[in-house]
Amino acid sequence: MASSAIASTPNPFLKQKESCFSTASSSPSFSKKCKRRGSKAVVAVMAPPQPQRPPSSTGSVKRAMTMTEKILARASERSKLEPGENVWVNVDVLMTHDVCGPGTIGIFKKEFGENAKVWDREKIVIIPDHYIFTTDERANRNVDILRDFCKEQNIKYFYDIKDLSDFKANPDYKGVCHIALAQEGHCRPGEVLLGTDSHTCNAGAFGQFATGIGNTDAGFVVGTGKLLLKVPPTLRFVLDGEMPNFLLAKDLILQIIGEISVSGATYKSMEFVGSTVESLTMEERMTLCNMVVEAGGKNGVVPADQTTFNYLEGKTSLNIGPVYSDEQASFLQEYKFDVSKLEPVVAKPHSPDNRALARECKDVKIDRVYIGSCTGGKTEDFLAAAKVFLASGKKVKVPTFLVPATQKVWVDVYTLPVPGSGGKTCSQIFEEAGCDTPASPNCGACLGGPRDTYARMNEPQVCVSTTNRNFPGRMGHKEGQIYLASPYTAAASALTGFVTDPRDFLQ
Numbered sequence: 001m002a003s004s005a006i007a008s009t010p011n012p013f014l015k016q017k018e019s020c021f022s023t024a025s026s027s028p029s030f031s032k033k034c035k036r037r038g039s040k041a042v043v044a045v046m047a048p049p050q051p052q053r054p055p056s057s058t059g060s061v062k063r064a065m066t067m068t069e070k071i072l073a074r075a076s077e078r079s080k081l082e083p084g085e086n087v088w089v090n091v092d093v094l095m096t097h098d099v100c101g102p103g104t105i106g107i108f109k110k111e112f113g114e115n116a117k118v119w120d121r122e123k124i125v126i127i128p129d130h131y132i133f134t135t136d137e138r139a140n141r142n143v144d145i146l147r148d149f150c151k152e153q154n155i156k157y158f159y160d161i162k163d164l165s166d167f168k169a170n171p172d173y174k175g176v177c178h179i180a181l182a183q184e185g186h187c188r189p190g191e192v193l194l195g196t197d198s199h200t201c202n203a204g205a206f207g208q209f210a211t212g213i214g215n216t217d218a219g220f221v222v223g224t225g226k227l228l229l230k231v232p233p234t235l236r237f238v239l240d241g242e243m244p245n246f247l248l249a250k251d252l253i254l255q256i257i258g259e260i261s262v263s264g265a266t267y268k269s270m271e272f273v274g275s276t277v278e279s280l281t282m283e284e285r286m287t288l289c290n291m292v293v294e295a296g297g298k299n300g301v302v303p304a305d306q307t308t309f310n311y312l313e314g315k316t317s318l319n320i321g322p323v324y325s326d327e328q329a330s331f332l333q334e335y336k337f338d339v340s341k342l343e344p345v346v347a348k349p350h351s352p353d354n355r356a357l358a359r360e361c362k363d364v365k366i367d368r369v370y371i372g373s374c375t376g377g378k379t380e381d382f383l384a385a386a387k388v389f390l391a392s393g394k395k396v397k398v399p400t401f402l403v404p405a406t407q408k409v410w411v412d413v414y415t416l417p418v419p420g421s422g423g424k425t426c427s428q429i430f431e432e433a434g435c436d437t438p439a440s441p442n443c444g445a446c447l448g449g450p451r452d453t454y455a456r457m458n459e460p461q462v463c464v465s466t467t468n469r470n471f472p473g474r475m476g477h478k479e480g481q482i483y484l485a486s487p488y489t490a491a492a493s494a495l496t497g498f499v500t501d502p503r504d505f506l507q
């Protein structure tokens with residue numbers, strides 16, 4: 001679901017700058033205090049001493065700015081800008097998929113004419129991924145509309161699927177759009193990526209300004225390559241400390257959302273820095289940024305570094321221009337976390353901010369486990385789940401569904417050896433543990449989908465899921481209960497039939 005490009009509410013920047021954040025925490029290890037430093041509110045969450053960070057480059061701009069402000073300044077050809085300003089930005093990449101693509105195309109044709117040409121055939125990326133493996137005629141028709149449009153407009157990046165009986169027979173087909181964008185080199189530091197999907201913020205992991213927009217805005221971008229955007233103020237999250245071996249980035253972002261609430265970052269940028277963030281892989285950084293929209297965030301960003309550049313190697317031939325927040329940049333608020341003190345968490349039904357420690361929910365009996373989606377269906381997510389199954393040597397007690405995000409992830413599941421397994425692949429370990437066979441890559445039941453969608457919740461069951469939303473009806477049945485969790489916690493829960501802290505198997 002997409003967010004509006006321009007907030008209709010007054011800019012909250014000035015009003016909130018002087019305020020001090022305060023919420024209750026359900027985690028005993030999660031104490032905090034609020035203190036003033038200049039006009040900036042700082043929330044400290046058991047933070048250790050901070051290492052000196054190297055000064056950031058100011059590039060060609062004249063005023064201290066955050067990463068997000070700098071990207072938008074560059075994209076709008078301005079030397080400086082401030083939060084709250086509305087600026088016309090030049091878009092580097094526009095992504096749409098089978099759910100919103102037909103609407104976007106309809107608006108483009110209505111407003112620009114039946115014979116109009118898109119602004120740039122190489123900057124539009126169209127990815128069928130949501131409702132693919134279904135007999136639903138309207139869902140299938142949506143993909144046909146995308147195909148016709150891409151042919152008509154000679155769109156360079158269309159990741160088509162024609163043979164639904166065997167996804168492997170479709171070499172162009174990728175799978176879930178946000179992971180496909182990363183794997184195909186469309187996520188590049190310093191650029192602007194807009195998409196008709198709220199989790200487009202996933203690409204912020206690359207130091208890109210990436211956000212979801214509606215079909216109307218997307219139709220305008222398709223025709224012009226521009227969009228009017230309000231510059232968001234930035235919240236900075238400093239994550240330091242060694243990450244315990246039972247935590248994953250999903251725990252970090254659920255911890256943060258539980259702290260600031262589902263509206264805590266409304267129309268704000270969320271910038272993630274600190275030694276823990278620097279140590280995260282690109283897939284884990286994606287998990288962090290993917291869920292900023294669950295706190296209302298406009299976008300999330302992680303500064304590009306060698307990890308980013310290594311990931312991008314061989315994926316793009318375009319020049320990349322990363323930018324970094326200035327040392328004197330003004331952040332609306334700063335939150336500090338000592339990650340070494342955190343514990344595995346879940347988000348209980350029916351909100352991503354309904355945080356609880358996994359061990360506090362050990363009496364919650366579950367009916368199924370789902371591992372998949374743009375948030376929790378990446379290669380490392382499956383490796384993490386396999387690690388828990390391997391460590392336990394036991395079989396799952398509830399149906400456990402596995403939906404790789406993309407075709408590449410699916411191949412990894414079947415080919416990559418799991419560390420410490422003597423060469424076994426994830427698929428072998430999943431089979432030995434009694435999980436369902438990994439399904440064809442797509443969004444699957446993350447969004448419910450048509451009734452014949454694989455692993456859709458058609459009954460009012462309780463599910464532990466690595467997805468990003470647990471609203472009523474999100475995975476199908478309106479009375480279903482979804483506990484959002486990391487792949488570690490999901491796998492541990494599958495082994496017991498209850499919500500389970502992964503330390504029960506990993507220590």
Ligand code: SF4
Nearest residue numbers: 176373374443446447
């Ligand atoms: S996997 Fe789920 S959250 Fe991600 S794009 Fe698909 S439906 Fe949306």
